[in-house]
Amino acid sequence: MHELGVVIKVAKTVENFAKVNGITDIDTIVLQIGQLSSMIPRYIEACYPAAVHGTILENTKLQIEVLPANGMCGNCGKVFNLIENKYCCPYCSGEDIELLSGKEFMIKEIIAC
Amino acid sequence: MKEFKILEIKESIFEDNNKQADLLRGELKNNKTFLLNLMSAPGSGKTTTVLKTIEALKNDMRIGVMEADIDSDVDAYAVAQTGTKVIQLHTGGMCHLDADMTKQGLEGLGTENLDFIILENVGNLVCPAEFDTGASKNAMILSVPEGDDKPLKYPLMFSIVDVLLINKIDALDYFDFDLEAVVERAKKLNPNIKIIPISARTGEGIDEWANWIRAEVRNWQE
Numbered sequence: 010m011h012e013l014g015v016v017i018k019v020a021k022t023v024e025n026f027a028k029v030n031g032i033t034d035i036d037t038i039v040l041q042i043g044q045l046s047s048m049i050p051r052y053i054e055a056c057y058p059a060a061v062h063g064t065i066l067e068n069t070k071l072q073i074e075v076l077p078a079n080g081m082c083g084n085c086g087k088v089f090n091l092i093e094n095k096y097c098c099p100y101c102s103g104e105d106i107e108l109l110s111g112k113e114f115m116i117k118e119i120i121a122c
Numbered sequence: 123m124k125e126f127k128i129l130e131i132k133e134s135i136f137e138d139n140n141k142q143a144d145l146l147r148g149e150l151k152n153n154k155t156f157l158l159n160l161m162s163a164p165g166s167g168k169t170t171t172v173l174k175t176i177e178a179l180k181n182d183m184r185i186g187v188m189e190a191d192i193d194s195d196v197d198a199y200a201v202a203q204t205g206t207k208v209i210q211l212h213t214g215g216m217c218h219l220d221a222d223m224t225k226q227g228l229e230g231l232g233t234e235n236l237d238f239i240i241l242e243n244v245g246n247l248v249c250p251a252e253f254d255t256g257a258s259k260n261a262m263i264l265s266v267p268e269g270d271d272k273p274l275k276y277p278l279m280f281s282i283v284d285v286l287l288i289n290k291i292d293a294l295d296y297f298d299f300d301l302e303a304v305v306e307r308a309k310k311l312n313p314n315i316k317i318i319p320i321s322a323r324t325g326e327g328i329d330e331w332a333n334w335i336r337a338e339v340r341n342w343q344e
Contacts (some may be wrong), residue, residue, distance in 0.1 A: 011218060014216045022138070023131070030129065047249060112136075113136075114134065115132065115134045115135070116131045116133045116135065117130070118129055118132070119128075119131060120128050120129075121127070121129055122127060
């Protein structure tokens with residue numbers, strides 16, 4: 010369970026962003042989390058209220074977009090979902106795969122004024 | 123009615139840590155201090171391996187140790203008995219160290235006049251693999267009783283380390299541990315991985331491990 014420390018970092022980053030850009034009223038934070046990231050959306054949501062307690066993010070809403078674990082087959086060049094296909098190309102059974110997405114943990118945007 | 127708008131931030135939280143880790147690596151390179159991030163599961167023999175490593179290298183270089191744990195100072199106490207400079211870091215419940223915590227630890231330890239620092243990371247095969255600490259090189263220990271299926275279960279850890287120490291090989295006869303299978307599985311994830319079977323208890327393989335460190339420290343200081 011390492012989500013709490015990471016969410017505290019998210020809160021600090023957004024606080025900084027708000028300060029620099031003169032934002033005082035934040036409604037929603039949107040995170041992007043890759044399927045292969047070790048961050049579990051359910052746990053992020055669970056610890057979010059504690060992580061933002063006492064900051065300008067208290068009472069803000071959290072939205073999470075999950076990014077797929079996609080890879081490109083080094084043999085046939087086709088793109089497929091790694092988890093659904095167990096890291097094996099469904100078109101040619103190739104196992105030499107280049108990871109395209111899925112490890113992200115990003116603060117995408119905030120909705121604020 | 124307030125008017126809300128969408129403001130793009132597009133900041134990767136891991137990216138931020140990666141940047142700090144690169145900065146730290148640069149500082150260490152300038153100071154000619156080689157930092158080794160040593161990771162493993164709890165009970166793999168990390169501290170015993172650290173003690174053997176100190177014994178093998180203490181006449182060749184000036185060594186420091188950072189012990190990271192969620193709580194307690196038993197590991198730091200054991201290392202301090204050898205006369206080595208040591209600092210205990212408490213992660214306060216966190217399951218890994220990031221570059222920021224490593225930097226604070228190095229400041230507490232003091233890197234002046236140290237050639238080689240071992241960072242004994244929190245015992246865990248999952249989270250430490252995700253966070254670059256700023257170390258010069260990464261090593262992990264897998265011990266025989268843990269089983270030969272671990273590269274299959276924790277692929278990220280095996281794919282990011284430079285060295286894999288397979289510890290407790292003096293106990294190979296008592297476990298169904300297929301050494302060749304581990305080597306094959308680890309190489310599939312990480313073709314450049316260096317694998318050294320050791321026994322921190324009997325000292326077997328420690329010479330090869332110490333030689334690897336000597337060569338890496340020399341490279342780093344050039």
